[in-house]
Amino acid sequence: MKNSPKRLIQGVVLILAALLMFLFLAMLERVSDPLPKFALYGILVALGCVVVGIVMSFARGEAQKKERTYNMQKTIAVIKGDGIGPEIVTEALKVLDKIAEKYNHKFTYKPVLMGGCAIDETDVPLPQQTIDVCQCADSVLLGAVGGPKWDSLPGDKRPEKGLLGLRGALGLFANIRPSHLNPVLADACPLKDEIVGDGIDLMVVRELIGGAYFGKRETFVKDGEKVAYDTTQYSDSEVERVARVAFQMARKRRSKVTSVDKANVLDSSRLWREVVERVAKDYPDVEFSNMLVDNCAMQLVRNPGQFDVIVTENLFGDILTDEASMITGSIGMIPSASLGAGNLGLYEPIHGSAPDIAGQDKANPIATILSAAMMLRYSFDMDVEAKNIEDAVQKVLEAGYRTGDIMSEGCKQVGCKEMGDLICQNI
Numbered sequence: 001m002k003n004s005p006k007r008l009i010q011g012v013v014l015i016l017a018a019l020l021m022f023l024f025l026a027m028l029e030r031v032s033d034p035l036p037k038f039a040l041y042g043i044l045v046a047l048g049c050v051v052v053g054i055v056m057s058f059a060r061g062e063a064q065k066k067e068r069t070y071n072m073q074k075t076i077a078v079i080k081g082d083g084i085g086p087e088i089v090t091e092a093l094k095v096l097d098k099i100a101e102k103y104n105h106k107f108t109y110k111p112v113l114m115g116g117c118a119i120d121e122t123d124v125p126l127p128q129q130t131i132d133v134c135q136c137a138d139s140v141l142l143g144a145v146g147g148p149k150w151d152s153l154p155g156d157k158r159p160e161k162g163l164l165g166l167r168g169a170l171g172l173f174a175n176i177r178p179s180h181l182n183p184v185l186a187d188a189c190p191l192k193d194e195i196v197g198d199g200i201d202l203m204v205v206r207e208l209i210g211g212a213y214f215g216k217r218e219t220f221v222k223d224g225e226k227v228a229y230d231t232t233q234y235s236d237s238e239v240e241r242v243a244r245v246a247f248q249m250a251r252k253r254r255s256k257v258t259s260v261d262k263a264n265v266l267d268s269s270r271l272w273r274e275v276v277e278r279v280a281k282d283y284p285d286v287e288f289s290n291m292l293v294d295n296c297a298m299q300l301v302r303n304p305g306q307f308d309v310i311v312t313e314n315l316f317g318d319i320l321t322d323e324a325s326m327i328t329g330s331i332g333m334i335p336s337a338s339l340g341a342g343n344l345g346l347y348e349p350i351h352g353s354a355p356d357i358a359g360q361d362k363a364n365p366i367a368t369i370l371s372a373a374m375m376l377r378y379s380f381d382m383d384v385e386a387k388n389i390e391d392a393v394q395k396v397l398e399a400g401y402r403t404g405d406i407m408s409e410g411c412k413q414v415g416c417k418e419m420g421d422l423i424c425q426n427i
């Protein structure tokens with residue numbers, strides 16, 4: 001579509017040039033003086049060049065399009081993780097293989113350890129080798145980490161520490177989570193019909209490697225009792241880069257950004273607001289507003305349709321994204337992308353390792369499969385392939401297939417593996 005006006009102009013110029021050539025040829029027949037005849041030959045040659053140029057540029061455009069669309073080679077670091085991680089990632093890889101086959105791409109998978117399984121094998125949640133492989137890959141696909149087996153370990157040895165460390169090591173500062181109420185899963189939405197109105201379709205952009213989760217912290221004993229603190233710190237540039245991601249994202253959606261903070265109480269929020277307001281001036285086409293985090297938590301269940309893109313800091317984002325995902329149904333459906341300055345991204349479902357259903361073929365693999373689709377779109381620039389996966393998921397749901405978590409009356413319940421197979425069949 002983007003190329004249509006260019007194509008139209010090329011076509012009109014081509015027809016005009018051909019008509020003129022025909023006219024000049026007819027005139028050449030009648031002119032006998034050598035000088036005007038020579039000039040007419042010159043014009044004819046020039047017109048010929050225009051025709052050849054246009055035909056060649058068209059052919060080159062088509063060839064480039066083909067080159068861009070097919071035969072791409074990508075290396076994907078794969079972290080299956082713990083609990084249901086291995087089951088859901090296996091299904092996502094099956095889908096990626098199907099895409100590679102259909103579009104003639106080559107995806108090379110590099111399996112690496114992180115989380116509980118890494119602790120079991122190497123004593124640390126994030127081995128250096130995992131960081132190295134991920135840094136060299138084109139992208140990273142993750143299942144989930146953690147589980148009761150490792151719950152009693154000290155904070156810095158826990159599986160989740162591996163995830164935080166990886167996000168930091170890869171410089172992934174923006175986490176993107178779509179929350180979209182799929183009409184075929186409307187039953188799963190806990191909100192009343194009058195609240196949902198025309199639907200829910202929002203995107204939360206959460207700052208991922210700053211704030212309270214990365215700030216200075218300490219637990220100590222004072223006057224005979226335990227005391228602990230965490231600190232939230234943000235710099236101007238940390239806020240600016242994530243704000244720009246949000247505004248650019250909004251331009252591809254409904255052009256509306258809501259920045260969420262607690263500027264009435266926190267200094268870090270006051271800086272956040274100052275910087276986002278400054279950045280907003282660079283995007284005059286995007287409607288912008290601020291909202292306090294407590295109000296936002298309320299508005300998400302009161303009038304979620306008002307939101308397009310929400311941008312917020314790490315801690316507020318962690319809480320609001322879970323709320324935003326629950327109002328659209330199961331957490332087994334929602335993908336996420338963590339992005340940095342380059343194309344490398346970390347793609348993972350928003351849910352955890354669901355130890356209660358691990359190894360039973362009960363997990364919903366759709367969030368991970370849709371995370372793989374996000375990877376194709378955001379890291380590999382493969383919009384067509386990503387859409388193919390999303391459409392396949394939609395077709396399977398419309399055909400009435402459901403995993404246990406999204407099961408409703410009249411639908412056919414399938415396991416994790418069968419859901420993956422069905423999605424593959426629809427690609």
Ligand SMILES: NC(=O)c1ccc[n+]([C@@H]2O[C@H](COP(=O)([O-])OP(=O)(O)OC[C@H]3O[C@@H](n4cnc5c(N)ncnc54)[C@H](O)[C@@H]3O)[C@@H](O)[C@H]2O)c1
Pocket residue numbers: 084088143144145146147148160163331332348350351352353354355356357362363364365367405
């Ligand atoms: N990014 C991550 O790796 C991540 C995120 C959150 C929690 N965790 C870890 O996961 C472990 C379990 O945490 P939790 O129980 O609080 O959250 P969870 O998301 O793992 O599970 C919550 C509930 O949702 C269900 N569920 C989750 N994903 C599902 C899926 N794909 N299909 C069907 N049902 C699904 C589970 O069965 C469970 O009943 C903990 O160790 C936690 O630290 C990891």
